[in-house]
Amino acid sequence: MKPITLKDISEKLGISVTTVSKALKGYPDVSKKTRALVKELAETLNYKPNAFAVNLRTEESKTIGLIIPEIVHHFFSSVIKGIISQAEKKGYLVIILQSNESYDLEKKQLDLLVSKRVDGILISLANGTADFKHITDIMDQGKPIVMFDKIAKIVKCSKVIIDDRKAAYTATQHLIDTGCKRIAHFRGPLLPQNSIDRFLGYKKALEDNGMTYDPSLVYIFDDMTFEVGEMFARKILSEHTDVDGIFVNTDLVAIGAITEFNRQGVNIPKDISIVGFSNWFMSSAITPSLTTINQPGFEMGKMAFKQLYRELKAKKKKKQITPKIIELETNLVQRNSTRS
Amino acid sequence: MKPITLKDISEKLGISVTTVSKALKGYPDVSKKTRALVKELAETLNYKPNAFAVNLRTEESKTIGLIIPEIVHHFFSSVIKGIISQAEKKGYLVIILQSNESYDLEKKQLDLLVSKRVDGILISLANGTADFKHITDIMDQGKPIVMFDKIAKIVKCSKVIIDDRKAAYTATQHLIDTGCKRIAHFRGPLLPQNSIDRFLGYKKALEDNGMTYDPSLVYIFDDMTFEVGEMFARKILSEHTDVDGIFVNTDLVAIGAITEFNRQGVNIPKDISIVGFSNWFMSSAITPSLTTINQPGFEMGKMAFKQLYRELKAKKKKKQITPKIIELETNLVQRNSTRS
Known part of the structure; x- marks a missing residue:
């Protein structure tokens, strides 16, 4: 069955297409009786106005x-x-x-x-x-x-x-407040504004607390994947054994890191504390559950x-x-x- | 700036709209020179054909x-x-x-x-x-x-x-093969076909292995949430202490159950084994990671x-x-x- 057109209705009622169109729009120059008749038939036939025609107008x-x-x-x-x-x-x-x-x-x-x-x-x-x-x-x-x-x-x-900068500052400050002395940052890609702002929030929190900013603790990556989190967790363990806190710019990567640390027998949060960003659903389901920034x-x-x-x-x-x-x-x- | 129309192009070149339209379509009754001219101008002005008009035709x-x-x-x-x-x-x-x-x-x-x-x-x-x-x-x-x-x-x-029935059969058979004697099913809602089929696959596997099908071990729920998984885990622990295996019809609910069992000190898989369905990403990240059916x-x-x-x-x-x-x-x- 092809879609019903104004022409179908006009032919069935023996009136012009213009009259049908006017009747459907409730124009007063079409008699009340005709309007009722057209509307009833249009309903019975399941007529739908042509969206593209409407759009052109x-x-x-x-x-x-x-x-x-x-x-x-x-x-x-x-x-x-x-x-x-x-x-x-x-x-x-x-x-x-x-x-x-x-x-x-x-x-x-x-x-x-x-x-x-x-x-x-x-x-x-x-x-x-x-x-x-x-x-x-x-x-x-x-x-x-x-x-x-x-x-x-x-x-x-x-x-x-x-406010990515403020949120990242809060996350880093929380690590400092809970006793972390050497805090790394899994930063994400270089370009996007939110990645830049989160990095700046991290850096500012360190500085405001009199902690030295060390560029070698900032890990840059393009793919925000679980696997990247696992990889950087291994890097931290081999390159920076003194790191005791990490602010990760997205939960998925943080979860990868937690998984790898668990595997290596690192105690989270005692040996290394981690804060994520986004509050993905699964952050509450992993062990240990992930402290994170809730992003609505x-x-x-x-x-x-x-x-x-x-x-x-x-x-x-x-x-x-x-x-x-x-x-x-x-x-x-x-x-x-x-x-x- | 309003979008460029055929009329704009025709006015700029002093030729008819029809000629512009034909030139853009490459009709041979428009001279090669005119065609090139029109196409060049259309490109310069960033002309885009009107999608609705095209659609009507x-x-x-x-x-x-x-x-x-x-x-x-x-x-x-x-x-x-x-x-x-x-x-x-x-x-x-x-x-x-x-x-x-x-x-x-x-x-x-x-x-x-x-x-x-x-x-x-x-x-x-x-x-x-x-x-x-x-x-x-x-x-x-x-x-x-x-x-x-x-x-x-x-x-x-x-x-x-x-083939939901076959996949559910495989999942349940795996629980049986790894030693489970009393297997519950978190079934999900009543209506959808996939929920019915997964239930039937579970039942058939029990029967084929000479195990009694017990309707009280089948839990029905409308909302496939993490919280539902937690709730049914508690129910299992209070209502059916002999259950040692669960086939859950979706990973999210299985993950809720695992989280609750972990909380209650139940050893997975030793005390209770769990199989999910779907292979959500997070199924590999939780502890213990979830055995599940991969759904592409x-x-x-x-x-x-x-x-x-x-x-x-x-x-x-x-x-x-x-x-x-x-x-x-x-x-x-x-x-x-x-x-x-």
Whole structure:
């Protein structure tokens, strides 16, 4: 069975397509009787208005695009859930693309979304993205973009973020407060702003507490995997036997490290204390459970869509959009990978 | 800056919109020189064809819909990743909706996707779905649907599945082979086919090994959470002290149970052995690591899109579609929550 069209209805009733269309929209120049008749038949036949035709008229697709570095990731999947739950409430659909942390892919996907005429775009940048022309080009076309989590400070769009520097400072301070004297940092990749800010928060906490910052204790890695955590745990044991605390920039890597330390008979938190970042679900399930920074993914997704929605409404009313920075609160979740 | 239209190009070059359109499509009735000129200008101005207009003409949106019960879920997020990676290769975009395991929401979302004129739909059913008219209605309209993981046997569409019964049999047989005499089953919700099949596989393995099936050892629950696992672990310890093996229908619940058993000083696998289902990432990170059935999520997503794509191509050629059942292989991953 092919979808029912206005023409089908008009033929069945022996009236013009225009009359059918007007009747469905409730125009008063069609008689009340005809309107009722058309509506009833449309319902019986399960008529659905053609979305593309509607779109051409309103210049709205009621669809937004979302580009995210990685879907199989507790934090990002929480963000996605927050976005689509909020979008659905406002009648928007969400097209999701994964950049795999690649700048080239991110650029291609942005173009694709624009060519598909999405109304706006939500994006968390790939680790590889250092140039932002592909984003500002789209903003110049008047298409609203909101960044979240992995943002570029230099781009003048709205952003939903946390204070990574402050959160990292809190995490490091907690290690110091619970007696750690020599604290390493598993920092993650070089480029993204959140990686830089977490590193700076770590460094500042050391300095404020009169501890020497030692660059050889900062481990850089591109792949934020469980295996990387295992590898760096082994490195710490061979290169820096005096390390008694580690601030890791993401839970997954911290969990890899804990697993390896357990294997090597290192007592956590007595020999080495560990703090993670993100509060992935599994952080509460491993042994010992992981002390970490709680990063509100679902909330971040919700707020990102809400801001985009405000901008879409403003655009419709031809109002100027003033970019907004929305900062969400984080907190330290104390568990058993640090001393009390 | 508004998006560039064919009209903008035609005005700049002083030629008709039709000529511009034909030039961009490379029609030979436009001179080679004009074609080159138009293409060059279109490129300079960053012209993008209007996707909606294209859609009206081809009756294709190059967009598919995906309805999934829950996004923050290792298995389903792997499936999503498989789907969008494959869709992107073929130039399709994916709109993702989450049914929250609710039949009503699933129904509403299917209607929404159809009204948005997606070309086809991929769906994993909500636990609450027992009636399938909302799905067969859409199939009757000639819109291809492919089900995966949580399917309805009665609906005559293509499906990508695993053999849940066989996998559950293997899991239970492994408990028996490693010495378990009294095996409980954390079964999950009543309705979905995979829950039924896993239960049947468990029961059959007991019977084939001459062990008595005891309904009081089968625990039913609607929410597949970590907390449910903790709760049932406590129940086992108070209600059935003779239980020495548990087959749990999903890893997350098994991990909750392990955490509670650890807390209560129960030795896994010596006192109680546990087998999960799905092979979530964290199953390898907890202590003891979880023996489980590996369920290929990414592969399932890929195959589901591939089948949908075959059906979209067949539909375009006005060929009949014969529904296909694609069964993927599973395997037992032996770790430390069972004896060797």
